[in-house]
Amino acid sequence: MTDATGWLEKIKALPLQDNVRVMNVCGGHERSVTLSGMRTALPDAIELIPGPGCPVCVCPEEDIYQAIQLAVEDGVILVAFGDMLRVPVNVAKNSIRSLAEARAAGADVRPIASPTEAREIADQHPDRQVVFFAAGFETTTAPVAAMLVEGIPDNLSVLLSGRLTWPAVAMLLDSEDAGFDCLIAPGHVSTVMGPEEWAFVTDKHGIPAAVAGFDPSSLLAATYSVLRQHLEGKTFLDNCYQGVVRPGGNPDARKQLDTALFVDKANWRGIGEIPASGFSIHPDYAQHDARLRFTDYTADERRRAGQMPPGCDCARVVLGKIYPNQCKLYGTACTPRTPVGPCMVSDEGACRIWLSSGVEYAA
Amino acid sequence: MCLGIPMQIKTIDGFNARCEAKGVERDVSLFMLQHEPLATGDFVVVHVGYAIQKVTAEEAETAWQIYDEMLAPEAGRDA
Numbered sequence: 001m002t003d004a005t006g007w008l009e010k011i012k013a014l015p016l017q018d019n020v021r022v023m024n025v026c027g028g029h030e031r032s033v034t035l036s037g038m039r040t041a042l043p044d045a046i047e048l049i050p051g052p053g054c055p056v057c058v059c060p061e062e063d064i065y066q067a068i069q070l071a072v073e074d075g076v077i078l079v080a081f082g083d084m085l086r087v088p089v090n091v092a093k094n095s096i097r098s099l100a101e102a103r104a105a106g107a108d109v110r111p112i113a114s115p116t117e118a119r120e121i122a123d124q125h126p127d128r129q130v131v132f133f134a135a136g137f138e139t140t141t142a143p144v145a146a147m148l149v150e151g152i153p154d155n156l157s158v159l160l161s162g163r164l165t166w167p168a169v170a171m172l173l174d175s176e177d178a179g180f181d182c183l184i185a186p187g188h189v190s191t192v193m194g195p196e197e198w199a200f201v202t203d204k205h206g207i208p209a210a211v212a213g214f215d216p217s218s219l220l221a222a223t224y225s226v227l228r229q230h231l232e233g234k235t236f237l238d239n240c241y242q243g244v245v246r247p248g249g250n251p252d253a254r255k256q257l258d259t260a261l262f263v264d265k266a267n268w269r270g271i272g273e274i275p276a277s278g279f280s281i282h283p284d285y286a287q288h289d290a291r292l293r294f295t296d297y298t299a300d301e302r303r304r305a306g307q308m309p310p311g312c313d314c315a316r317v318v319l320g321k322i323y324p325n326q327c328k329l330y331g332t333a334c335t336p337r338t339p340v341g342p343c344m345v346s347d348e349g350a351c352r353i354w355l356s357s358g359v360e361y362a363a
Numbered sequence: 364m365c366l367g368i369p370m371q372i373k374t375i376d377g378f379n380a381r382c383e384a385k386g387v388e389r390d391v392s393l394f395m396l397q398h399e400p401l402a403t404g405d406f407v408v409v410h411v412g413y414a415i416q417k418v419t420a421e422e423a424e425t426a427w428q429i430y431d432e433m434l435a436p437e438a439g440r441d442a
Contacts, residue, residue: 214429
C-alpha cells in the first residue's frame with residue numbers, strides 16, 4: 001500500500017501544465033488537508049478548495065430562530081448537537097441571538113452528542129416537551145431516522161434541518177462557473193448513501209471524482225486519481241476509501257432514511273432553495289414533527305431573516321467562490337471566540353478550521 | 364460532524380453495544396447495522412452514537428493514527 005509520501009511523489013511526477021482546482025465537500029476532509037499542510041506540500045498548480053461541506057454553515061437561519069423561540073417562548077427542552085448552539089441569527093440588538101444566549105437567559109437548551117441522548121432526556125422528563133433540533137448531512141441525518149424508526153416517546157419531536165450533500169455540487173456544476181475541475185467526494189456520506197450517489201459528477205459532467213477517507217494517504221490517493229483522470233481526459237468515479245465505503249452504502253441506514261423521512265426541496269442559508277436537497281419527516285411520523293406540532297415563528301417580521309449576518313461572506317466561502325481568509329471579517333471581527341458567521345462557529349466550517357490552524361488573512 | 368470514530372465492540376445487548384477506543388467506553392447503537400453479523404471484538408465506525416459500518420482492525424488503526432494527529436492541535440483551543 002502506498003503511503004502519503006509515496007502519493008505525494010506520484011503527484012509531483014505528473015506533467016501538470018495549468019492550474020487544477022480540486023474541491024472537497026466535507027469538513028473532515030478540509031480539516032485533514034489543512035492540518036497536514038497538504039496545500040503547501042503539493043505543487044503550486046494544484047488548488048485545494050473547501051466547498052459545501054459544513055451542514056451547520058448552511059442550516060437555515062429561520063430554523064435556528066425557530067429553535068430559539070421554541071426554547072424561550074414555548075418552554076420546551078431544546079436539545080441540539082453542540083455545534084448549533086453558538087450560530088447567530090439576525091435579530092435586533094439586545095435580542096437573543098443564539099441557542100447559547102437563550103440558555104444563558106434561562107431557557108432549557110442542552111447540547112447532545114447523539115440522538116440516543118435526546119431519547120433519554122425525553123424519557124427522564126415525561127411531563128415536558130423535548131425538541132431535538134437536528135441539522136446535518138446524510139451521515140448525521142441517518143441516525144435521526146434510525147431513532148424515529150426504532151421508536152421514541154410521545155413527548156419527543158424533531159425539528160429537522162437535514163441536507164443532502166450532492167445537490168449543492170450539482171447546483172454548482174449546472175451553473176456557468178462551477179469553480180472547480182475535480183471533486184474529492186465525501187467519505188462517510190458515501191459510507192451511508194453509497195459512492196454511486198456521486199457518479200453524476202463523472203458521467204454527466206465529465207468532471208474527475210474520487211471518494212476519499214480522512215487520512216492524508218487516502219486524500220492524496222484521491223487527489224492523484226482525479227489529477228490523472230484530468231490529464232488523461234477519461235473520468236470515472238474512483239473509491240479511495242474502500243474498507244469503509246462499499247457499493248450501495250449502508251442498506252439499513254438507507255432503508256431507515258426512506259421509512260422515516262423523505263427528500264424535499266430545502267433552503268440553504270445565504271444560498272437559497274435547492275430542489276430535492278433536504279430531508280423532511282414522513283407523514284407516518286408526523287406526530288414527532290416539531291414543525292407541525294408547535295407554533296411556527298419563522299413568519300415573524302425580522303430584518304435579514306434567512307440571510308447571513310451583515311458583512312459576512314460565509315455563503316461564498318461555502319460555495320468555494322472565495323477562500324476563508326479572503327473574507328474581510330476573517331480573524332478580525334470574526335474569530336472562534338466571537339464568531340459572526342456560521343463558518344467560524346462549526347468545527348466543520350472552513351473559516352474555523354483555517355483560523356484555528358493559523359492561516360492568516362489574505363490582504 | 365461527519366467524523367466517524369472506529370471503536371471495538373466489548374459487549375452486545377440487542378441493538379445496543381458497549382464499545383471502546385483508546386480506553387474510553389461508550390454506548391453505541393447497532394440499529395443501523397442490522398444487516399451485518401457483529402460479534403464482540405469487531406470494529407465499527409461510530410458517528411453520533413450509531414455504528415455506521417463494520418471495519419477491519421487495520422482500518423480502525425489507520426483511522427486512529429490520523430485522528431490522533433488531527434485532534435492533538437485542538438487541545439487547548441477555544442471551545
